[in-house]
Amino acid sequence: MESRPRIGVYICHCGTNIAATVDVEAVTEFARTLPGVVVARHYTYMCSDPGQTLIKDDSRQLGLNRVVVASCSPRMHEPTFRKAAEEGGVNRYRMEMANIREQCSWVHQDSAAATLKARALVASAVAKAARLEPLEERQVGVTPGVVVIGGGVAGMVAALDVADAGFPACLVEKSDRLGGRVADLYRTFPDLEPAAEWLQPLIERVQSHPNITVMLASRVTEVSGYVGNFEVKVSGFRLQVSGSPDDHLKPEILKPETLKLETLKPETKNPETKDPETIQAGAIIIATGYNIFDPQRKPEYGYGVYPQVITTMEMERRLAAGDLTVNGKPVRDVAFIECVGSRDIQLGNPYCSRVCCQVCARQAQMVRQILPEARVSVFYMDVRTFGKRGEESFDEARRTGVRYRRGNVSEVDRRGDRVVLRFEDTLLGRAQEQEADLVVLAVGMEPRDDAGDISALLKVPRSADGFFLEAHPKLGPVDTAMDGVFLAGCCQGPKDIPDTVAQAKAAASSALIPLIRGSVPVGSETAIVEPELCAGCGMCVEVCPFGAPSLDPFWGVSRVNAVLCKGCGACAVTCPSKAIRLQHFTADQVLAQVDILIE
Amino acid sequence: MQVDLQQLMERLDILGCIQCGKCTGGCPVSLTTALNVRYLIYETLLDVLPDPGKMEELWDCTCCFTCVQRCPKDVRPAELIIGLRSQLVESGKIPGTIGDALMGIFRQGNPLGFARDDRAAWAAGLDIRPAQEGCETLLFTCCSSAYDVRSQPATRALVRALRAGGVEFGSLGTEESCCGNEVRRVGEAGLFEMLTEEGKPLLESTGARRIVTTSPHCFNTLKNEYNLSGIEVLHYSQLIARLLEEGKLTLSGRVERTVTYHDPCFLGKQNGVFDEPRAVLRAIPGVNFVEMDRSRERSLCCEGGGGRMWFEGTNSEQRLAFQRVHEAAATGADVLAVACPFCMAMLDDAVKVQGLSERLKVMDIMELVGQAL
Numbered sequence: 001m002e003s004r005p006r007i008g009v010y011i012c013h014c015g016t017n018i019a020a021t022v023d024v025e026a027v028t029e030f031a032r033t034l035p036g037v038v039v040a041r042h043y044t045y046m047c048s049d050p051g052q053t054l055i056k057d058d059s060r061q062l063g064l065n066r067v068v069v070a071s072c073s074p075r076m077h078e079p080t081f082r083k084a085a086e087e088g089g090v091n092r093y094r095m096e097m098a099n100i101r102e103q104c105s106w107v108h109q110d111s112a113a114a115t116l117k118a119r120a121l122v123a124s125a126v127a128k129a130a131r132l133e134p135l136e137e138r139q140v141g142v143t144p145g146v147v148v149i150g151g152g153v154a155g156m157v158a159a160l161d162v163a164d165a166g167f168p169a170c171l172v173e174k175s176d177r178l179g180g181r182v183a184d185l186y187r188t189f190p191d192l193e194p195a196a197e198w199l200q201p202l203i204e205r206v207q208s209h210p211n212i213t214v215m216l217a218s219r220v221t222e223v224s225g226y227v228g229n230f231e232v233k234v235s236g237f238r239l240q241v242s243g244s245p246d247d248h249l250k251p252e253i254l255k256p257e258t259l260k261l262e263t264l265k266p267e268t269k270n271p272e273t274k275d276p277e278t279i280q281a282g283a284i285i286i287a288t289g290y291n292i293f294d295p296q297r298k299p300e301y302g303y304g305v306y307p308q309v310i311t312t313m314e315m316e317r318r319l320a321a322g323d324l325t326v327n328g329k330p331v332r333d334v335a336f337i338e339c340v341g342s343r344d345i346q347l348g349n350p351y352c353s354r355v356c357c358q359v360c361a362r363q364a365q366m367v368r369q370i371l372p373e374a375r376v377s378v379f380y381m382d383v384r385t386f387g388k389r390g391e392e393s394f395d396e397a398r399r400t401g402v403r404y405r406r407g408n409v410s411e412v413d414r415r416g417d418r419v420v421l422r423f424e425d426t427l428l429g430r431a432q433e434q435e436a437d438l439v440v441l442a443v444g445m446e447p448r449d450d451a452g453d454i455s456a457l458l459k460v461p462r463s464a465d466g467f468f469l470e471a472h473p474k475l476g477p478v479d480t481a482m483d484g485v486f487l488a489g490c491c492q493g494p495k496d497i498p499d500t501v502a503q504a505k506a507a508a509s510s511a512l513i514p515l516i517r518g519s520v521p522v523g524s525e526t527a528i529v530e531p532e533l534c535a536g537c538g539m540c541v542e543v544c545p546f547g548a549p550s551l552d553p554f555w556g557v558s559r560v561n562a563v564l565c566k567g568c569g570a571c572a573v574t575c576p577s578k579a580i581r582l583q584h585f586t587a588d589q590v591l592a593q594v595d596i597l598i599e
Numbered sequence: 600m601q602v603d604l605q606q607l608m609e610r611l612d613i614l615g616c617i618q619c620g621k622c623t624g625g626c627p628v629s630l631t632t633a634l635n636v637r638y639l640i641y642e643t644l645l646d647v648l649p650d651p652g653k654m655e656e657l658w659d660c661t662c663c664f665t666c667v668q669r670c671p672k673d674v675r676p677a678e679l680i681i682g683l684r685s686q687l688v689e690s691g692k693i694p695g696t697i698g699d700a701l702m703g704i705f706r707q708g709n710p711l712g713f714a715r716d717d718r719a720a721w722a723a724g725l726d727i728r729p730a731q732e733g734c735e736t737l738l739f740t741c742c743s744s745a746y747d748v749r750s751q752p753a754t755r756a757l758v759r760a761l762r763a764g765g766v767e768f769g770s771l772g773t774e775e776s777c778c779g780n781e782v783r784r785v786g787e788a789g790l791f792e793m794l795t796e797e798g799k800p801l802l803e804s805t806g807a808r809r810i811v812t813t814s815p816h817c818f819n820t821l822k823n824e825y826n827l828s829g830i831e832v833l834h835y836s837q838l839i840a841r842l843l844e845e846g847k848l849t850l851s852g853r854v855e856r857t858v859t860y861h862d863p864c865f866l867g868k869q870n871g872v873f874d875e876p877r878a879v880l881r882a883i884p885g886v887n888f889v890e891m892d893r894s895r896e897r898s899l900c901c902e903g904g905g906g907r908m909w910f911e912g913t914n915s916e917q918r919l920a921f922q923r924v925h926e927a928a929a930t931g932a933d934v935l936a937v938a939c940p941f942c943m944a945m946l947d948d949a950v951k952v953q954g955l956s957e958r959l960k961v962m963d964i965m966e967l968v969g970q971a972l
Contacts, residue, residue, distance in 0.1 A: 299896040300625065300669060344671040345615075381619040410625030410669055414892040424620035424629065429638055431629035 005036035005130040008064045009122060010055055012046035012071035014101055021105040023115040027070070030119045034126045038062050047077050052084040059088025066090065066129040070098040070122045091134035093524060093584055098125035124596040131589045135524035140563050142228040142282040142514045147172060149220055149454065152180020153199070153497060154489025154504040155287035156206045161508035162285075163211035167515050170213045170279050171206065172220055172234050174450075178203045180289055184313055186320040188497060189358040190385075190393035192366065207239065214239040221276050223457050226563050227484025228282050228520040235276040283484045283511035286468060287504065288454055290445040290490040293341025293349070301337065301441055302412040308419045309412060309439045311340075312359050319366055324374075324438070327417060331374055331437040334367050335421055336360045337409045338380040342444030342494075351465055353444030353494040357384045360442050361397035368400040377403045377434065379423060387496065412439055445494040458485050467493045478507040484520075486510050525567035525584040531557045533579035540571035540580060549580075604643055607682045615672040616640050622666035622676040627900040631917040632659040636666055636676040643679065651683045652692045658684070659912050662784040662905025663864035668896070677905075684786025693785070700909040701787055704794070708776035709742035710909060719772040721751045725758050727770045730805040734769030736761075737807035739821065741814030742777050743908075743940035749947055750940040754813055756969030757835050761811075763972055764848035766838070769805065778812075780820035780865070785906035799825050811838045815866035815939045816904065822870070834866055836938050836964060840875035843882045850971035853885035858967065859932035860888070861923065861946065862898035863939035876938045879964055883971045889930045899923050903941030920949035928959050935961045 009031040013019035024042040031040035039058050043051045046069055058064055067085045071077060074097045082092040098121040108114040146162045148155045151173030159169040177183065185195040206212055218236020225231045292313055295303040303309045308326055310318070318324060324331050338360055342353040357380070364376045378397075383404065385394040398404060411422040415435055424431045447466035448454075455462050460480045463469040468491050471479035478486045486507040489500040514520045527540075527548070534557040540549040541558065548564035549571055551557065558579070560571070572582040581587075608614060616637075623629045623637040634656040642648040651657060657680055666676040687693055693701075700710035707715045719727075721740075730737050738761070744754040761768055779794035802810065802825070809831040812818040822832035842848035858880055866872045873895045880888050893899050902912065902919040912918075924946055927935040935950070937943050940963075947961040 302897070339671070343617075345673045346669075346671060381617060406620070407624055408619035408621040408671070410621050410623075410665075411897055413897060422630075423624035424635070424637060426618055426620040426623075426637065429635065431623050431626065431635070433630070 005066055006038045006064050007036045007066040007126055007129055008058045009037055009040040009068045010046050011042035013044045018101050018105040021111055021114045022100055022118045026115055027118050027122060031122050034123055036130045046071050047080050055084045056088035059090050064090055067095045068125045068129050070100045072101040073099050093135040094132045096125045096129040098122045120597055124593045127596045128589050128593040131592055135583055137524055138522045139519035140228055140522055142518055142520055143280045144515050145281045146283045146511050147232045147279055147281040148285045148287055150287035150289055151178040152289045153182050154500045156202055157501050157504035158285045158287055158488050158508040159212050161505055163209045165512050168211050172215045172218050174219055176217045186316045189362040190389040228514050230281045230284055232279045232281055233276040234279055282515050285486045285488055285507045285511055286491055287488040288448055288491040291448050293443040293446050295340050295441045295443055300411045306419050311441050311443045315363050315440045324370055326437045333436040334374055334376045334438045335436040336364055336378040336440045338442045340441040340443050355496050356442035356444055361385060361394050364402040365397040365400050368402055377405055379405050379407055379409045381408050445490055460485055478503055478510055522563050526562045526565040527560045527571050527580050527582050529558045529560055530579045533577050534558050535577050539574050543570045543574045611675050611678050613640055613643055616674045617672055621669050625665045625669050627919050628659045631914045632656050634659045639679060651687055655913055658694055658910050660905050661900050661902050661907050663900040664869050668868050681784055681786055685788055688786040694910045696909045697785055697906050704777045711746050713746045715773055718745050721745050721754055730769030730771050733806045735808055736766055736768040737805050737810045738768050738770045739810050739812045739817055741817050741940050744813035750943055753963030753965040756965040759972055760968050764842035778817040778820050780816040781906050795825055811835050815863040819865040819869055834872055836876040836879055840878045850883050852971040854883050854967055854970050855885040856934045857887040857932045858934040858936050859891050859927050859930045860936045861942055862895060863942050864900050864904055866938060867898055876964055880936055883967055889932050891926050891930055901942045901945040903945040908941055920945040921953055924949045924953055924955055928955050935959055936964050938964050
């Protein structure tokens with residue numbers, strides 16, 4: 001039964017962050033005079049273990065039923081103090097914070113005035129705390145399964161980790177083969193290892209894994225639900241693997257013609273186009289990869305005009321085929337141009353694509369090995385061969401005789417049956433021309449052209465460069481603003497294969513957290529409807545950005561899905577008959593808080 | 600001489616420069632002169648720029664703006680040169696011929712030193728309506744188009760074509776003055792300001808909804824630097840292409856020539872107008888159109904912009920126009936079509952000096968259109 005408020009107030013010094021401006025002792029003295037307050041203390045760091053112990057011990061020994069902490073922003077330590085209160089036997093929703101740091105000590109210089117304001121903030125929090133109701137944290141079940149969008153290296157690795165952990169993974173690939181961009185690579189940096197040697201087994205593991213469903217030529221068309229319980233509609237083809245592993249579909253790596261669906265063995269696919277099928281999943285991993293920059297947008301290089309000008313991706317095919325000829329003759333002069341489509345503000349691609357320097361070093365080195373007499377030049381702005389063994393591979397490329405020339409090539413023109421590069425060697429400080437038989441443009445990465453569609457489907461924002469935006473640049477590199485949706489690989493920004501795999505594994509393990517727990521907590525600061533007061537006008541349904549309220553088809557009154565509700569309060573203030581209550585922010589709680597501040 | 604580097608650095612975002620050399624690498628005069636704009640930026644960044652008065656190569660820049668177009672960091676290298684020229688202009692340290700041109704503009708409204716009263720002489724007998732009485736379309740003639748005998752036929756052909764296309768237009772006659780495009784680019788900011796302050800209200804007072812220019816230079820500054828309200832500025836090739844496409848102008852006469860086209864920097868590189876001049880040439884019956892290797896964004900500057908019409912440059916032996924006319928002749932074309940009176944002057948001279956007169960004739964697009972009318 002409800003007892004009278006017994007409130008503990010805890011004032012934090014935050015070192016000198018608060019105490020240098022606010023007279024914490026005076027605030028503590030003042031707090032002791034407030035109605036319902038049983039104990040008030042101040043301490044150097046309330047969030048420290050001894051600070052939390054103060055709260056826990058008082059709660060037990062003095063029988064507190066509410067706790068007020070006056071310290072930093074609740075964004076910082078609300079979870080900390082809720083936990084401390086709970087461990088002291090106080091309901092976690094009966095902990096209230098007064099922000100006397102960001103909203104007081106940090107923004108005021110006058111100590112006396114800041115102390116007065118801190119008093120008011122504490123009094124206001126105490127007034128609300130006295131009216132706080134105990135709420136229960138609820139849990140909802142989780143669908144055990146993950147949908148992975150994109151069948152490149154990132155998607156395959158993420159799907160395998162999910163599958164190896166014992167959960168079903170559905171891998172949705174837009175094209176008609178697995179392997180992504182890496183399937184177009186011949187050898188990979190820094191050690192020139194053949195891509196197929198590790199990619200082929202990876203693809204085969206994915207295709208034969210009993211926990212992985214592979215959808216090819218497939219697209220996600222609709223996503224609904226929430227973390228733990230997503231419904232993903234996919235239209236396309238389910239790859240059905242039958243017989244021995246040897247019969248499995250083997251995508252052909254590094255063949256100019258990509259594998260077409262029509263060429264698949266009939267028993268390996270469902271021949272008729274299916275209606276979208278709905279896949280249930282607890283989490284979603286986006287691994288949609290990147291676009292390769294189209295160098296025709298840099299017309300000064302003559303790509304598409306001169307057969308001598310090719311991209312690094314096309315060079316992969318040349319190297320794989322051992323074809324280093326132009327017009328039937330072996331090349332004598334090969335020039336690589338770095339940063340094509342990257343580090344370019346005018347193009348709207350201000351970022352470094354992070355792999356091109358390594359790609360050039362590797363390809364240039366291979367040319368020197370195949371044609372030891374050829375002159376091979378790499379034109380660069382800055383060489384960025386970072387990462388493990390990166391600098392060493394740059395050293396090796398130079399030692400094979402690759403000439404690095406510092407200068408961003410400005411133009412490529414025809415000269416006889418060759419081409420000529422116009423550039424300034426910025427170390428010599430001289431504008432020059434150099435002829436070449438083959439010019440290789442190190443094309444960078446761009447967001448996929450359908451990134452906007454995926455962003456809209458999953459409500460995952462993108463950063464200014466068009467790649468998907470991670471939740472936090474340091475602490476949430478694979479998370480997104482949407483709970484339960486994770487990022488892996490180049491869809492989040494350019495990266496090399498090791499970084500992609502690391503991120504894919506991180507995304508898989510983050511996605512597995514709710515699956516392994518089997519439930520997801522649902523915040524209790526949600527809206528609830530008093531059905532007796534509800535007139536069924538539906539204004540709450542219209543105003544909610546998350547689709548949480550809906551009208552019950554039988555009773556004609558609104559109901560709020562607590563899992564979808566984010567507690568924004570829009571419905572509560574819109575409801576004309578005041579039938580909606582936002583828990584933890586009820587009208588009497590908030591008004592009590594406001595009244596104190598107005599006094 | 601004291602240069603206000605701080606102000607220039609801020610205005611041009613010089614701090615964004617990564618010294619990649621794209622500007623100097625693509626600069627058309629960097630191979631033949633001492634001009635190295637990348638290095639100038641570096642000296643500016645480090646605050647070790649020597650006295651601009653001792654750098655004659657500053658006047659070699661043609662303001663083709665290839666450097667500006669290609670800079671990956673959106674620094675505007677050519678504007679640094681213009682800024683340094685401004686410092687020289689203020690202290691009076693400018694080549695004499697450029698000074699003469701500026702004086703001509705100040706006194707008579709044209710850099711060629713002709714009398715203002717003779718500005719409309721090219722239109723004798725054409726009975727062009729005075730724009731001061733109001734007009735829908737205003738024909739703005741470049742000083743060269745008005746006074747230079749090599750360009751006047753193109754100007755007259757444009758008048759005939761506009762009439763054939765049913766365009767009602769007027770002209771400012773002797774009240775028309777130099778647009779000032781090159782004035783700004785040689786660094787004479789004060790005179791340019793005067794020209795725009797007088798020109799803008801005059802142009803707007805005609806009530807014209809669009810201005811059609813004979814030169815890409817006038818087109819560039821009127822479109823991008825005059826801030827004209829509610830007036831569409833077109834180069835003539837854009838208007839003629841539009842008239843042809845809409846069927847308002849038809850070309851019936853045959854011109855049996857093989858024609859190549861030289862992109863003017865102020866039309867192509869700087870304003871992205873590549874297709875319309877080609878569309879006009881292809882619409883002329885009988886014309887066999889061929890491209891040079893260096894075309895569109897990779898076109899070679901004729902070296903006539905940025906005040907170079909009035910200044911020889913530090914290397915008059917290796918003119919870009921010489922190289923250019925050989926490139927044109929190599930295509931097998933017998934006509935090198937231009938769309939700019941400066942290109943006309945530079946390339947026409949080059950054809951003569953290079954002994955190509957028998958094989959190649961430089962003609963304005965409008966001259967070819969005129970023959971087909």
